[in-house]
Amino acid sequence: MRFTFALFISCLLNINLAFGQVTQLRSADCNRVNTTLTKVLYASNASADAYRFKVLNTTTGVTDSVENLSRSFFLDQIPTISRYNCEYDVEVSMSFDGGSSFGAYGGVCNPESKALVTALRGPDCGRSLTSISQTLYASLNVGDSWDFEVRNVTDPSTTEIVTTPTRAFNLAMTASIDFQLLSQEYEIRVRTTQGGVLQPFGSWCSVFTPTIITELRPSDCGRILTDIDYPVYAQVADGDSYEFEIRNVTNTGSTQTISTPTREFRLTMADPEYQLFNEEYEIRVRPIYNGVTMPFGIWCSVFSPPSIGPDITDGCGNTFEYLAYEYLTCADIGATQYQWLLRIGSTFIDTLYTTTNQARLAEFLDGSNQPTYDYGQGYNIAARGLVAGIWTPYGTGCSISTTANAHTEVQHLCDAQLNSFNTPISVFAIFSATNYEFEVTDLTGGDGVQTINKTVRKVKLNELPLFSYGHEYSIKCRVTFKGSVFDYSTACSVTAPQPVTQLRPSDCPRALSTMNKKVYANPLIYDSPNGLDPVESYQFRSGGNVSAWKSTRDITLIEILGVAPSASTSYPIEVRAKYDGVEQAYGNACTVTTPSSIIVLDDAISSSTSGLMKTQSLVNIHPNPSDDYFVVTPLKNIEAELMHIEIFDIRGGLMETVTVQSNNRASEEIILGRDLPKGIYFIYLYDGTTIFEVKKIRKI
Numbered sequence: 001m002r003f004t005f006a007l008f009i010s011c012l013l014n015i016n017l018a019f020g021q022v023t024q025l026r027s028a029d030c031n032r033v034n035t036t037l038t039k040v041l042y043a044s045n046a047s048a049d050a051y052r053f054k055v056l057n058t059t060t061g062v063t064d065s066v067e068n069l070s071r072s073f074f075l076d077q078i079p080t081i082s083r084y085n086c087e088y089d090v091e092v093s094m095s096f097d098g099g100s101s102f103g104a105y106g107g108v109c110n111p112e113s114k115a116l117v118t119a120l121r122g123p124d125c126g127r128s129l130t131s132i133s134q135t136l137y138a139s140l141n142v143g144d145s146w147d148f149e150v151r152n153v154t155d156p157s158t159t160e161i162v163t164t165p166t167r168a169f170n171l172a173m174t175a176s177i178d179f180q181l182l183s184q185e186y187e188i189r190v191r192t193t194q195g196g197v198l199q200p201f202g203s204w205c206s207v208f209t210p211t212i213i214t215e216l217r218p219s220d221c222g223r224i225l226t227d228i229d230y231p232v233y234a235q236v237a238d239g240d241s242y243e244f245e246i247r248n249v250t251n252t253g254s255t256q257t258i259s260t261p262t263r264e265f266r267l268t269m270a271d272p273e274y275q276l277f278n279e280e281y282e283i284r285v286r287p288i289y290n291g292v293t294m295p296f297g298i299w300c301s302v303f304s305p306p307s308i309g310p311d312i313t314d315g316c317g318n319t320f321e322y323l324a325y326e327y328l329t330c331a332d333i334g335a336t337q338y339q340w341l342l343r344i345g346s347t348f349i350d351t352l353y354t355t356t357n358q359a360r361l362a363e364f365l366d367g368s369n370q371p372t373y374d375y376g377q378g379y380n381i382a383a384r385g386l387v388a389g390i391w392t393p394y395g396t397g398c399s400i401s402t403t404a405n406a407h408t409e410v411q412h413l414c415d416a417q418l419n420s421f422n423t424p425i426s427v428f429a430i431f432s433a434t435n436y437e438f439e440v441t442d443l444t445g446g447d448g449v450q451t452i453n454k455t456v457r458k459v460k461l462n463e464l465p466l467f468s469y470g471h472e473y474s475i476k477c478r479v480t481f482k483g484s485v486f487d488y489s490t491a492c493s494v495t496a497p498q499p500v501t502q503l504r505p506s507d508c509p510r511a512l513s514t515m516n517k518k519v520y521a522n523p524l525i526y527d528s529p530n531g532l533d534p535v536e537s538y539q540f541r542s543g544g545n546v547s548a549w550k551s552t553r554d555i556t557l558i559e560i561l562g563v564a565p566s567a568s569t570s571y572p573i574e575v576r577a578k579y580d581g582v583e584q585a586y587g588n589a590c591t592v593t594t595p596s597s598i599i600v601l602d603d604a605i606s607s608s609t610s611g612l613m614k615t616q617s618l619v620n621i622h623p624n625p626s627d628d629y630f631v632v633t634p635l636k637n638i639e640a641e642l643m644h645i646e647i648f649d650i651r652g653g654l655m656e657t658v659t660v661q662s663n664n665r666a667s668e669e670i671i672l673g674r675d676l677p678k679g680i681y682f683i684y685l686y687d688g689t690t691i692f693e694v695k696k697i698r699k700i
Contacts, residue, residue, distance in 0.1 A: 119202030215297030227334020239287030277307035309395030316398035335385025508590035
């Protein structure tokens, strides 16, 4: 018993001795910097048989521990705290009984983990970009996110940071256009976030945005301009604006720069010294993108046109007939104004100014030179142009003449069928003519030869005393000019409108309100001021059914078909007229549609049209018209089990229905039509399925 107690006391002393020992990381590891996450760290005491390492990540605030049988550990052993670019508090305790119990922790050590630094990858540092949107990459390809910081080397204090979920980046991602300019050097650096911990930026790397150099397009380099205002173009088309520099090859030290919103340039945009004829000018150009001016391209030569006047190119040697229509044309030299010189022989007659390179002889005519402006006359004419404020010399002139006869002819409608008697028939204008005399001859019938004088060059057939449908007329005209009456021109034939008709517009198309509703042919008055309707008779047809000729233009379907038409059926109706004893062609068909039920008015009931024999009314309807409802009261007993009542609108649409079950209705009142809108309606009274009466009512 004494031995056992002594042994217990000895063990207890050993335990207390062990628990009294403490340790920490060895001095080499206690405040280690740039520690990799796999770097082995050691406790300073090596005598224990187990160790507990308690680690606080002071950056993330997370604490965790690990127990090892050896005195070493590394940060990656504890995933919850293992992060780059962090500071740690590390404490160590020891166990001398195989890890069953641990003593107190020793002192705190503060190692720091290595930062994970990245930059642009090697191929992208110093890269000359092909476009603003060309992709660049961070060298580190693993991370939570990447921050790219950009600055312009000309203003390093102003930067922008762009955060991306991947390591890819381009300048187009920046929010400011200041970091998307062409012909710039930008510096870019990168940092990542790893496990929620922000890492430091890497080193700056330069990238160079594209420089766009342009010149005149190849087709314009060396071009001989056809006029001073001829456009040339920069080869690059997408600049925000452009600057063109111009110089004369005879004085290269003097230049002028012209800014333009587009890539187009003309010599007329420059000063007058660069708008001279027969000169070689050199032009170079540079574009501007987002306020950044690109370098100039190479010089290109253009050659201004020679200093000569415009020649007459069209009309020389012509004998002009219609002076108001026939043009003289000179070469287009891009002038802002042209001056035309008219002479008889060597005698000056007049000058004329135009803004185009065309002129008419009629434009020379005014009160001062009218005595020398005439038919049967020869003239000389020449032109010159105003280019860049300078008049060119007159070009080569030529001779022209006017026809001896001031004649005119129908301008457009020869051999045409007129749409109307009111259609204007125009002849060519004779400048300053005081009278147009038209001779109109009926080539078909008896309207004879008629003449009419007008102060204008237009005539209408309905201006004649006599005019007829379908007749062919010959028309010719002569004019009075400067007091002389000239000869008639060549005759031209026109044909008057044919008397072809169809149903009038209000019947084309039409939904009939009743089966015996009349429709009407359109009257053939054709712009006649006297309301002319010379048609002798009309004939109607629908399909293979043809009516008899009748002297009035109204018709019903029964007259055409010979039988009662079907309900809810469409019928095409065509009309033709008989005029001057000639049966004319049918006009266009128009469709009429019958109502859905046979509607028979009180004054139109007969055994031939309705199948009913009406002697006296069986019911009374009051009030009629009504602004509210209608009361239907039988006037005598109706021997039937059912009396059925229906109300239809004028198009045959069913609006209301009621069935009364009684054998004796002599005193019964039936209320109808309270919800009907304003209009005309028909009340059908049925005995079973047979109509025994129809009444017309009106809602007001």
